[in-house]
Amino acid sequence: MKPFLRIEHLSKSFGGVKAVNDLSLSLFPNRINAIIGPNGAGKTTLFNLITGFIKPDSGKIFFDDVELTHLPIHAISLMGIKRTLQIKSVFNSMTVYENLWITLSAQQGNLNPFKPIARYPDIQNRVEEVIEQLDLGRFQNTPAGALSYGDVALLEIGMAIITKPKMILFDEPVCGMSPAETEKVVSKITALAAQTHIVIIEHDMDVVFKMADEIAVLAFGTKLASGTPQEIGSNQQVKEVYFGTDEVDT
Numbered sequence: 001m002k003p004f005l006r007i008e009h010l011s012k013s014f015g016g017v018k019a020v021n022d023l024s025l026s027l028f029p030n031r032i033n034a035i036i037g038p039n040g041a042g043k044t045t046l047f048n049l050i051t052g053f054i055k056p057d058s059g060k061i062f063f064d065d066v067e068l069t070h071l072p073i074h075a076i077s078l079m080g081i082k083r084t085l086q087i088k089s090v091f092n093s094m095t096v097y098e099n100l101w102i103t104l105s106a107q108q109g110n111l112n113p114f115k116p117i118a119r120y121p122d123i124q125n126r127v128e129e130v131i132e133q134l135d136l137g138r139f140q141n142t143p144a145g146a147l148s149y150g151d152v153a154l155l156e157i158g159m160a161i162i163t164k165p166k167m168i169l170f171d172e173p174v175c176g177m178s179p180a181e182t183e184k185v186v187s188k189i190t191a192l193a194a195q196t197h198i199v200i201i202e203h204d205m206d207v208v209f210k211m212a213d214e215i216a217v218l219a220f221g222t223k224l225a226s227g228t229p230q231e232i233g234s235n236q237q238v239k240e241v242y243f244g245t246d247e248v249d250t
Contacts, residue, residue: 001029
């Protein structure tokens with residue numbers, strides 16, 4: 001099986017700090033991939049490198065065998081790579097429907113202020129599909145700023161999937177949520193794995209071990225270990241560096 005994402009000897013420093021240090025990593029399809037590690041391990045920097053927000057000092061990144069190491073942000077996005085942020089990024093004054101509509105319209109270059117929404121039936125149909133998929137129908141005319149935190153997360157997921165991406169990078173998707181909100185968002189992300197490649201960064205280990213099929217552990221900017229949740233949970237080096245010395249319930 002070929003990896004959909006391949007990282008080769010990737011490095012990035014900020015001043016004297018090596019945020020990513022000669023990292024090599026391959027992620028394979030048909031599974032949810034999680035990237036974990038202590039604060040400062042390089043997880044968010046890795047996402048920033050993949051999506052083109054920052055450029056590496058050395059190394060290469062391949063997605064579906066196409067090198068994207070030095071491509072601009074918009075070109076990487078057009079390749080079908082999307083990302084959600086830990087700090088939710090939606091248009092608070094716009095309704096759920098409008099957030100989804102403008103996201104898809106911008107991607108397709110169809111933003112015309114003099115043309116009514118009804119003149120874009122394909123966009124309308126796709127927006128309605130995503131609203132139904134994420135159970136956001138009762139909120140479609142609600143401003144995003146009036147939503148609960150969990151429903152904002154679902155809207156942001158909708159904004160990520162509405163263009164039918166090939167890969168979504170989730171940066172701490174359940175951070176700050178109640179147990180009920182967490183369960184709902186986890187179920188939706190898990191269902192998405194049948195449609196697109198899913199990669200998550202998450203500090204909630206209960207969520208990671210529940211969702212992930214494969215886990216990569218970063219420490220000091222490099223890969224410490226990778227494997228199934230059971231393998232990671234029983235890895236003594238991972239326990240010492242990331243979890244401490246206590247046993248991990250998998």
